[in-house]
Amino acid sequence: MKKSLIEALKDQILIADGAIGTLLYSYGVDRCFEELNLSHPDEVIKVHKEYIAAGADIIQTNTYGANYEKLSRYGLEDSVKEINTKAVRLAKDAAQGDAYVLGTTGGIRAIKQNISIEEIKRSFREQLYCLLLEGVDGILLETYYDLQELKTVLAIAKRETNIPVIAQVSLHEPGVLQNGIKLKDALKQLEILGADVVGLNCRMGPFHMLSSLEEVPLPNTSFLSVYPNASLPNYEEGRFYYSAEPDYFGDIAKELRLQGARIIGGCCGTTPEHIRSMARKIKGLKPIKEKHVKIKKEIELTSSPTNKKLLHHQVKERKTVIVELDPPKHLDTDLFFEGAKALKDVGIDALTLADNPLASPRISNNAIGSLVQSKFDLTPLVHITCRDRNLIGLQSHLMGLHTLGLHNILAITGDPAKIGDFPGAASVYDLSSLELIQLIKQNNEGISFSGKSLREKTQFSVGAAFNPNFRHLDASVKRLEKKINAGADYFISQPIFGIEELYEIHEATKHLSVPIFIGIMPLMSSKNAEFLHHEVPGINVPVNTRKRMAEAGADPKKAREIGMSIAKSLLDTAIKLFNGIYIVTPFVRYDMSIELIHHLNEKNNSERKVPYGHHVI
Structure with a gap:
């Protein structure tokens, strides 16, 4: 019988899958990837199976953006349940019990912060319940730039389920979140809130993720995870692509293990070849129990x-x-x-x-x-x-x-x-x-x-x-x-x-x-008053004021006198x-x-x- 995810992490390193969207994009599919669960299920299953064949112990559902807020961009906000339910069934069908299936939810706030926490809570709960009803092995909260948002949804997840919850932040700069909080402090807060696994994913390649983890101590009650991008993206002839070689990705994975990572997967740009290279080089290696934490010199403001x-x-x-x-x-x-x-x-x-x-x-x-x-x-x-x-x-x-x-x-x-x-x-x-x-x-x-x-x-x-x-x-x-x-x-x-x-x-x-x-x-004239009132956004000139300006008729001197008065x-x-x-x-x-x-x-x-x-x- 397969161990539970947490039991497995106690004494081994698990390989996770790579970027679902990147692989679908490489097949020429450039649209709402989550909707493909309904319209092209065979393509989604194919992606899952390719990652499992490459050595992935963990796969994630094709539901990163399958919440109300993100699906509404495509007019699919009423299909949240249908898309998430189908996604879990496709992943489980591909896994056949040989790989752990994580129900994935992605952060909503990134650059723009004008979505309220209450809206985020409603959207997250709807998606979470869909994933839980289908019996996933764990919940993966990934690509959260806003720590408040991640802490909010993590608290909801921990109240609603006893299955493992993985909470991952994303960084613009190595070792620090966008509000200036250090990565090690952010992960500690997530650990205290009950996250079973804490880590980071997306935005950075393996080199900068490695340097970020060098400052992070081993958690006391959770485990570390890391899902780096393949590299920075290139753009050529209207398409994005990633140039990092799979062998390089595998070599860095060995270093990530030495920083305490127990789940190592890939994010944007990573393909089955990247995962195969990782699996070949670190599968079977034992996780470390102690590490030396690099102390970074503070820059004085x-x-x-x-x-x-x-x-x-x-x-x-x-x-x-x-x-x-x-x-x-x-x-x-x-x-x-x-x-x-x-x-x-x-x-x-x-x-x-x-x-x-x-x-x-x-x-x-x-x-x-x-x-x-x-x-x-x-x-x-x-x-x-x-x-x-x-x-x-x-x-x-x-x-x-x-x-x-x-x-x-x-x-x-x-x-x-x-x-x-x-x-x-x-x-x-x-x-x-x-x-x-x-x-x-x-x-x-x-x-x-x-x-x-x-x-x-x-x-x-x-x-x-x-x-x-x-x-x-x-x-x-x-x-x-x-x-x-x-x-x-x-x-x-x-x-x-x-x-x-x-x-x-x-x-x-x-x-x-x-x-x-x-x-x-x-006011300069009656025409000026009427223009401001009727044509300039945010301006209201009361009717009595416009009547007074109209008294000047076409006399500019009188109009000026009335306007100044x-x-x-x-x-x-x-x-x-x-x-x-x-x-x-x-x-x-x-x-x-x-x-x-x-x-x-x-x-x-x-x-x-x-x-x-x-x-x-």
Whole structure:
């Protein structure tokens, strides 16, 4: 009679299978691999049998992405039970009792973190029950980049079953998870939660997995597993492929055994030949009982001197005024810098610089911001959109901003590319604004997205956008609360065009722990008001305000007077209710912003108060 999986691991090393998806891909199948359990069952059985013939003691079901969230990408979310049930039956049919069958579930969170834990719990439970009902020998939790997600599903699995549970993390960098926690500490947490086997899989080849395991001690109550990729992938003529030689893979497997691994298999790019090479070189060898753990020298983090111009500190202490002046759409910068200097001279606290607003290209705001800071000693507040940069670009951009000394930033999602000047351009959105805030705060701890040390802590003051113009204000406020939990230090609102709205916003947000810069934008004309209201996302101009602007008719001078009168009335109310004022300059008409600042000063002086800005505004 075959031993149980745990009994077998006590005195032997077990060989696991390789990448199911890679083998199916090599057969020319490029689609939802899990659906093949139903449409091409013979192909799935063939893969299982090839790995068993190569020497695999353990095979996994073809269910890595067979959960509600991932199957919904293919319109298959209602087929979770059918796909998982069939997968287990195919694997057991192939194994014929000669190999252990693990029911596989893959991590849902990878780069994007906007799937809630509650959604993950529901999706995992549904898949888990399907696998358990078919009688698998164990559960394999694999390719989890997010430790919180893995700990959550591990706890569910341990409550629902007594069969062995294998919990494996995936790394972007050797020896460290993406939140900066060390691999050895993560595996210890999984062991404490009851995982029978802990380990890592995917993303890295055998060399980097070996170096990662060198720092991991042998677990006290569980066993170690490792499923490396064949290598880094190559891309040629529209297809990915892996070039690692099976013999090399087998040689490294001997080293993995010496690091304490009891289950050794393969992930992306590994074929039956890789598994055959491993089996030939380590099958029959006894697992080690002791190991020397390599102690890696810690890299000491440094911190730059504290920046006294961080906006969230200022706005908590006193009334603070920031002004937006968009970078030019062309290379003639004279008017822009003329406006920046004039605004500096009237004492604004910061100049906010949009990041290609309305998806129209402008001079990069980090370049303009650096020049504004060096030319005029004026604090730039640089916006960052998720739309224009993938995760690599965002991390690089943040490092660049820190290096330039630009520490005040606004994290926003960004308008879709299709509304801008280049409608054929792609919107990236690797991250949402919430996830970008989290990334920036992680950088403030000296940790990059991958978990790698930046060797210096950034000191970003992170602003977030506030759109109070949704149909239901309470929904907007709940969004703010999520951004505060993500790490937002302050908020900047969309322009507000009604005094009643200012009071409503104050009442709805007065419980929040972070300050708000309330947006005020002078209207230029009736057409301007109607365009903003009807065509610009996130803007609401009340009907009374639009009627007042319509009174000017086609007279631009009168329109300006009415627009400025409305803006001044809004300012008078806003400054009583909020510590932060955000003036949006229309069409580089910085003279209008300066007039509003003078109005604030005159009202301030008449009431004999302390000036709003860092000097008289």
